[in-house]
Amino acid sequence: MYVETGGELPPLHPCRWGNIVNITTIKKDFKRNWVVYLIALPVVVFFAVFAYAPMVGVLMAFQNYQIKGGFLGSPWIGLKNFTDFFKSYYFGRLIWNTFILSFYDLLFGFPAPILFALLMNELRSVRYKRVVQTITYMPYFISIVVIAGIIKDFFSSNGAITLLLGSTSNLIGNVSSFRSIFVGTNIWQFLGFNSVIYMAALSGVDQELYDAAALDGAGRLGKALHVTLPSIMSTIIILLILRIGNLLTVSFEKILLLYAPSTYSVSDVITTFTYRKGLLESNYGYSTAVGLFNSALNFLMLVTANFTSKKLTETSLF
Amino acid sequence: MNKVDKNKNVKKIKDSLGSRIFDIVNIILMAVIAYACLAPVLHVIFASLSDPVRLLSHRGILLKPLGFSLEGYKIIFDNDTILVGYLNTIFYVVFGVLVSIILTVMGAYALSRRNLLWGNAIMFFVTFTMFFNGGLIPFYIVVTKLGMFDSRLALILPSAVSAFNLIIMRTSLREIPDSLEESALIDGAGHLTIMWKIILPLAKATIAVIVLFYAVAMWNSWFPASIFIRDRSKYPLQLILKEIFVQNDTSHVSQSSSDTTGINTDVFKMLVKYCTIVAATLPVLFFYPFFQKYFVKGVMIGSIKG
Numbered sequence: 001m002y003v004e005t006g007g008e009l010p011p012l013h014p015c016r017w018g019n020i021v022n023i024t025t026i027k028k029d030f031k032r033n034w035v036v037y038l039i040a041l042p043v044v045v046f047f048a049v050f051a052y053a054p055m056v057g058v059l060m061a062f063q064n065y066q067i068k069g070g071f072l073g074s075p076w077i078g079l080k081n082f083t084d085f086f087k088s089y090y091f092g093r094l095i096w097n098t099f100i101l102s103f104y105d106l107l108f109g110f111p112a113p114i115l116f117a118l119l120m121n122e123l124r125s126v127r128y129k130r131v132v133q134t135i136t137y138m139p140y141f142i143s144i145v146v147i148a149g150i151i152k153d154f155f156s157s158n159g160a161i162t163l164l165l166g167s168t169s170n171l172i173g174n175v176s177s178f179r180s181i182f183v184g185t186n187i188w189q190f191l192g193f194n195s196v197i198y199m200a201a202l203s204g205v206d207q208e209l210y211d212a213a214a215l216d217g218a219g220r221l222g223k224a225l226h227v228t229l230p231s232i233m234s235t236i237i238i239l240l241i242l243r244i245g246n247l248l249t250v251s252f253e254k255i256l257l258l259y260a261p262s263t264y265s266v267s268d269v270i271t272t273f274t275y276r277k278g279l280l281e282s283n284y285g286y287s288t289a290v291g292l293f294n295s296a297l298n299f300l301m302l303v304t305a306n307f308t309s310k311k312l313t314e315t316s317l318f
Numbered sequence: 319m320n321k322v323d324k325n326k327n328v329k330k331i332k333d334s335l336g337s338r339i340f341d342i343v344n345i346i347l348m349a350v351i352a353y354a355c356l357a358p359v360l361h362v363i364f365a366s367l368s369d370p371v372r373l374l375s376h377r378g379i380l381l382k383p384l385g386f387s388l389e390g391y392k393i394i395f396d397n398d399t400i401l402v403g404y405l406n407t408i409f410y411v412v413f414g415v416l417v418s419i420i421l422t423v424m425g426a427y428a429l430s431r432r433n434l435l436w437g438n439a440i441m442f443f444v445t446f447t448m449f450f451n452g453g454l455i456p457f458y459i460v461v462t463k464l465g466m467f468d469s470r471l472a473l474i475l476p477s478a479v480s481a482f483n484l485i486i487m488r489t490s491l492r493e494i495p496d497s498l499e500e501s502a503l504i505d506g507a508g509h510l511t512i513m514w515k516i517i518l519p520l521a522k523a524t525i526a527v528i529v530l531f532y533a534v535a536m537w538n539s540w541f542p543a544s545i546f547i548r549d550r551s552k553y554p555l556q557l558i559l560k561e562i563f564v565q566n567d568t569s570h571v572s573q574s575s576s577d578t579t580g581i582n583t584d585v586f587k588m589l590v591k592y593c594t595i596v597a598a599t600l601p602v603l604f605f606y607p608f609f610q611k612y613f614v615k616g617v618m619i620g621s622i623k624g
Contacts, residue, residue: 025435026435029434029435029436032433033431033433033434033435035508035509035510036428036431036434036509037428037434037436039424039425039427039428039509039510039513040424040425040428040429040440042421042424042425043421043422043424043425043428043444043479043484044425044440044443046421046478046479047443047444047447047479047481049460049464050457050460050461050475050476050477051447051451051452052447052452053452053456053460054451054452054453054456054457054459054460055450055451055452055456056452056456057452057455057456057457057459057460058452058453058456060455060456060459070463071459116351119344119347119348120348122340122341122344123344123345123348124341128345128348131352132348132349132351132352134607134610135352135355135356136351136352136355137606137610137613138355138356138359138603138606139355141534141602141603141606141610142359142538142599142602142603143537143538143540143556143559143598143599143602144538144540145538145540145556145559145560145563146559146595146598146599148563149559149562149563149591149595150358150362150595152563153591154358158377160361160377160378160379163377163378164378164379188354188355191351191355192355193613196613196614196617196618197617197618200614200617200618219334219337220337220340245449253540253541256541257560257563271454274453274454274455275454278454278455278458279454279455279458279545284455284459287454287455288453288455288456291452291453291454291455291456292453294453295450295451295452295453298450299449299450302449
């Protein structure tokens with residue numbers, strides 16, 4: 001999922017535990033609200049089955065899982081899957097590829113929509129702005145399969161962009177250009193749509209602030225730097241935390257569609273490795289261990305980013 | 319409108335030369351970016367209408383079709399694969415969205431109640447899934463163990479509710495004043511009546527947004543189908559596209575019943591690729607200018623606190 005732009009950040013503060021475990025309060029609440037709980041039931045069951053059951057399923061990571069024996073019948077092997085992964089030839093390469101692809105994507109992909117929104121904000125014609133917006137949203141709505149197809153076509157040895165760059169090799173199958181193409185096309189696809197949230201924040205900036213800045217002698221650049229940017233700062237920080245929390249998921253589907261054995265040395269990431277090991281080679285326990293390692297790392301980064309931001313800027317998710 | 323124009327005039331007088339140069343550069347830059355977003359799509363559309371032989375020898379971006387030919391479209395619609403894919407995708411979108419929206423609205427309604435003892439706990443239960451998951455393999459095993467392998471249900475149920483959409487829906491339901499529902503409760507209306515008669519009509523706009531989110535996601539989805547579906551007659555359109563692009567395999571779409579000779583040569587392969595892209599993307603591209611403002615609205619509801 002790439003859509004994690006924003007999202008109301010629901011209260012994660014602890015519930016009133018005292019009440020929750022008090023039997024009489026529970027009975028009273030249930031008597032009054034049982035219909036509401038009944039209405040919530042399908043969704044609770046949904047998340048229990050399709051989100052929490054797999055979370056329990058990660059215990060497979062400590063098993064030599066066999067489809068035949070199932071979860072209960074497969075032998076437990078402790079940390080072997082993990083140690084195998086840490087010792088494997090691929091470990092360093094996967095971590096590095098995942099990190100560097102995500103890092104470039106963040107470094108270039110994160111500021112781009114902000115810059116775009118700021119520039120768009122300076123356009124004077126409302127109608128022109130609207131036309132530019134509508135056109136730049138378009139790539140967001142195109143399916144990733146089609147995007148991948150177009151990329152493969154444009155960067156193939158006789159593709160349109162390959163020609164433009166004065167090259168004659170198949171750039172997408174090239175170790176030296178895979179990352180740039182991946183990150184560049186991500187910017188292309190999400191630039192317009194990811195700027196929406198900043199445009200929304202910008203429209204809420206108080207006009208009086210600009211007038212005051214003008215009185216103080218600020219020019220357009222001054223206003224952009226000292227009024228506009230600070231007023232969307234909290235939005236930027238929240239989105240940055242979310243982005244960092246998802247840093248290591250990269251765009252799994254896109255890589256899966258674009259990579260090839262010839263580029264594995266730069267394009268193979270943890271999630272695609274999990275996919276190959278687990279679903280193509282049926283190495284379930286091992287693959288789950290690798291996936292769990294990735295999820296844990298991700299979660300750790302989210303918590304760290306949130307904590308750092310809370311300390312430094314007092315803006316945080318939870 | 320008038321007000322804007324007046325502002326413009328006032329500013330023009332004050333504008334420095336630098337400021338005006340910036341404006342011009344900015345306008346040009348935005349045009350270039352917009353063109354960069356548009357050009358690949360136009361290229362594909364033009365290519366799909368081109369004469370296949372000329373297309374094969376052409377290099378670079380197309381600014382207009384090379385000649386005119388509907389040969390490619392004839393090939394792909396002469397053969398069942400694309401049509402079946404279309405029908406399957408429509409089936410998945412219609413039923414998937416139906417299941418999704420019913421579950422999401424029910425969950426959001428329940429979670430929007432303020433006097434619910436377990437409300438926050440359930441909310442945490444839902445939100446946590448946005449930040450941590452069991453990973454691909456355990457998910458795959460759960461779905462398979464439920465007997466959904468190679469079943470259409472595998473594309474509908476396991477991805478029915480998105481925590482993100484549920485939260486957007488709940489946020490918007492919370493904005494409906496409590497007094498409305500309380501008076502209905504006092505009048506003896508049950509929760510189902512309130513949900514149906516009061517909440518739904520008031521939340522129509524947000525429901526439309528969520529329906530669109532689900533519909534576009536389902537239309538574009540391919541990965542679940544690629545791991546759960548083996549029977550070709552259940553393939554959604556995107557999976558067929560994936561076969562064409564990634565495996566470079568056009569044999570399934572271009573096997574014509576009448577004539578199979580020469581149709582799988584490079585000449586037609588390329589044309590067929592472009593035509594299937596257009597056929598699969600046109601519906602979304604045609605409608606998105608109309609519904610993009612709802613998408614924008616959804617993102618904004620989602621970010622109220624952000």
